[in-house]
Amino acid sequence: MKVLKIFLAFIVLGVFLAAGAGVGLYYWAQEDLPGFTKLSDYSPALATTVRARDGRILGYFYREKRFLIPLSMMSPITVKAFLAAEDSGFYQHEGVDLPGIFRAAVKNFIAGGIVQGGSTITQQVIKSMLLTPERSYERKLKEVILAYRLEKYLSKDEILTIYLNQIYLGAKAYGVEAAAREYFGVNASQLSLAQAALLAGLPKAPSRYSPYGNPERARERQLYVLARLRDLGWIAGTEYEAAVNEPLVYGAQEDPSWKVGPYYLEEVRRQLVDRYGEDMVYGGGLQVRTAMDMDHQIIADQALRTGLVETAKRHGWQGPVKHLDVGGYEEFLDAQQLGESSPGDWMQVLVTGVEKAGATVRFGDKSGIVPVASMSWARVPNPKLAPEEAGKVSDARKVVKPGDVIWVSVEEMLEDKPWKLQLEQEPKVEGALVSMDPQSGEVLALCGGYDFFRSQFNRATQALRQPGSAFKPIVYSAALDNGFTAASIVLDAPIVYQDGSGEMWKPENFEGIFYGPTLLRTALVKSRNLVTIRVAQQVGIDTIVERGKALGLTGVMEPNLSLALGSGQFTPLNLCQAYTAFPRGGTSIKPRLIESVVSPWGEQLFSATQEVSEAMPPETAYIISHLLQQVVQHGTGARAKVLGRPVAGKTGTTNDEQDAWFMGFSPYLLTGVWVGYDQVRPMGKYETGARSALPIWIDYRSKVEPNYPVQDFQAPPGIVMARVDARTGRLAGPGAVEAYMLPFQNGTEPLPSAGLDELDADPGSSNAGGESLLKQIF
Structure with a gap:
């Protein structure tokens, strides 16, 4: 009996000692615990989404590709799949799964180290957002304490929402929405059972179980998750069998960034960074609505590219992209990555043979013929001669030679015969196009150059160029207010x-x-x-300078008489702003690219307003518009008559054809085009505004005009x-x-x-x- 009492005393003492040790251990562990209340204001790094005016996506800005969505926007089976794989008792425990921890501890003891964690989803949230990823008993203890606390502070659904948006799932995708887009090209709400099971198998080791890098292991994890769902009774046997047999087709949702209107998107990015800073733009999950009309932008991009190519061709052949020795032929051909081609597509090809009638070329595993007829323009450049004075090429041997790498466009694709191709040339001359609604100030299209990936310099917003005679309407508007008619x-x-x-x-x-x-x-x-x-x-x-400022011009205006002939310097976007006063009846409006900015939580951060200023009397604005209509009917802008609509416009050409402009407008649409070299130099004889810029303007406007009813300028009383x-x-x-x-x-x-x-x-x-x-x- 005495032995029993002693034994019980030791037990009680042991319990007290253990309890004391536990309390001491708890207080020791919680001394430097991080605060967890910030999780209630969950603000992960989110991708900013930029949309056109009709809601179509222009692109994303991000460091971590994550899109925040609530549980209601995930397919129910997706949520179940992650719970089955990671924490099936999530809605029953209080943040910590003690049996699971015990099982993990036993395995770790047997292994002689930490090989298994036994963490709940709550613990994983704590670990990823508040603690370091190190594996240690100290970190585990802190994790347990914080998990219990977090469960008292947030609801189960809130914790699960954080987890499913925070988790890294490989392929640069954070959260289930980004992963659904990256692996299957769908949104999280559209995931099937088979797809959801595959994603739910990734958190354990995203790179190890990636379907792109390790498809067999990814399949094993998918089957494991499906079996867990079946065993838990969360899916029926028939659903399990159907999911097991469902073929999975992998493919990322195409990222539209920099595909349409890259210069427009870059200008939006720059303005956002100026307003909110880089951290907010690349991690704040902003929802940005722009003024871009994507259909206008696509047409404008193509019109500018086509016009610049034609301008370059008028002045002859600049030579091949490069020349290869015979030993480099196969290396070039093997390195080519050719996708599907369509008539009109451009590609680089290798010249392998040349005769007077044309050149034979190779590209990838195919061949083609470039006839001399497509080379008629490719003479030796002579900027002092007009194209019609320079003659045409009739011998292909004067243009290319074997080993030349050249640009061609596809004319006709033939199955077992050489393709029919046309000689092309990337222009060195550059250009810009800005098109806006003069009544609202919305910039519908903005093109800053021939190729954004060749040069990110935005000529529409950054290039200060002389407008030449395109400045004259401003001079004449001042004259009408100072004694002239x-x-x-x-x-x-x-x-x-x-x-x-x-x-x-x-x-x-x-x-x-x-x-x-x-x-x-x-x-x-x-x-x-x-x-x-x-x-x-x-x-x-001085009166003319003041008029320019009243119109919103912010460029260079030296107060000398040469300013009247366009010696000032302005960006195309800024000159468009000045021209808005004519169709607007005397008030100028600041061009606008960004319409609204909303936080990922729906808070309105910015909503654009019209910035309007008085510039001239409405009678003066109408008279200038009327006279500029006559520029189109009887003057240097006569080519624009092809539209068959009331249009006003003015050409501009600087000394030695260094800059070419056409500024044209109707009451509903104002479009400005500039063409020139980045480093100021002559473009060639007769490369005037009417010849270089106006055709681009016409190409764009002729395709968008059918969207508008015919509208004439209305005279004020x-x-x-x-x-x-x-x-x-x-x-x-x-x-x-x-x-x-x-x-x-x-x-x-x-x-x-x-x-x-x-x-x-x-x-x-x-x-x-x-x-x-x-x-x-x-």
Whole structure:
């Protein structure tokens, strides 16, 4: 009996000692435990999603490819599969599975080290988000304590939601939504039982059980998960058999990033980083809605590329991409990765033989023929000659030789015969296109160059270029508010200017011809430089600079008379902003790419508003729009008549054809195109705005115009129309040889026709003024 009492005393003492040790161990372990309350405000690194205006996805920005979704957006079987694989008693325990820990401890003791964890899903959440991944008993104890605490703080569904969104599943995919897209090209709500079981088998070791790297092991884990679901009674035997026999087709959901409108997407990324910082953009899960019309953007991208290729071809052959010795032929062909081809697709090919009639080429395991007819443009470049003056190539041997690697486009694909191909050439000349709704400010399309992957420099938003005559509407708008009318007569005659340093400047018209007394309307329609200089001199260059600023121009505007001819420097996007005042009736609006930004929790972070400023009277805006319509009907923009719609526009060409522009608009759509080299140099003879930029504008606009009803410019109440004699600028009489219907602000319309001796009485005909800026020499 005494022995029994002693034994019981030892037991009680042992219990107290164990309890004391346990309490001590608990307090020791919990001293530096991290706080877990932040899990209630779960904010993992999430991919930012950028969408077009119709909701189609443009692209993603992320460091970890994760898309946060609630349990309700996952297929129910997906949730069950992960529970079966990782923690079937999740909804029964209080954060820790003691039997599971005991089993793991026994296995670890037998193995002489930690080989199994026995963690619940709650513990895995704690481990991945609050603790280090090291395997130690100290970390395990902390994990258990935090798991119990977390279960008192969050609901089971909240913990499971965190787990299924946080877990890494291989292939750069975090969470079940990203994994569903990466492995099967579907959303988590669309996963089948077989697919869900495969994903649920990945958390144990994502790389070890990857279906891409280890399909056999992935299959073993899938079968294990399916068996667990069956044994738990969560699926029927028939469902199990169907899932076991379901063939799995792997394939990632295509990432649309940088496919459509890459320059637009990059500008959106830049603006987001400026506003929210890189961490938020790459990990904040922002939902961004842009103003892009994806259909417009696709058409604009293709129009710009086609136009730049045609511009480059007009001035001859720049040579092959590279030349290979015979010993390098097979290496080049073996390295080619050719996918499916369609007519019109481009690819690089190896020239293996050349005759006068054409070249034979190889690509991959196929061959083709490039006929000399497709090389007719490929002469030796001569920028001093117009294309029609340079002649055509009729001998393929003058263009390519064996060993040359060249670009071709597919004309016809034949089964067992050489493909028919066309010689192509990537342009070195660059360009930009901006298209926007002038009423709302929404930028529908933005192209910043020929190929984003060749150069990420965005010429639409970053390139400051001289607009040439495309600046003249701004000059003439200031003139209309300072004593001129569309019927003013201004002298078109030689002028020589001497600046303060004694340097001489002798501006000329593009044609090199002087036309004498000229109607202001005609000076703008025909883009007469000397008339524009005289108008700017009388109005005052400071007045023109102020008008440019009022229109929103933020580029370079040096206060000298050459500014009137477009010597300033502006980005295409900024010049489009200035032009919005014409179709808007006098107010300019800031272009907008981003419409809204929403947090992953649905909080509205940003909603765009229209930024509008007064720039000119509505009558002035209408008169300029009317005159720019005549530029299209009778002037340098005549090619745009092909649209058969009311369109206004202005070409622009700088000295030596270094920059070519066309700015064209209707009440519902404004589009600007620029073409030129990144390093300023001549593009070639006659590469004017009408020849280089306008065809791109027409190609784009002709394809999008059917989406809009025909709409003309509406005159404001203060406008009157009058028939004007082109020779005198007075109201036209019955005997007028040439006359135009022109708009005037009420009260400024001209008087009836008078003799030539009265011309000097017209305020617009005066050539005086501006002498304080430059000395005028005749």
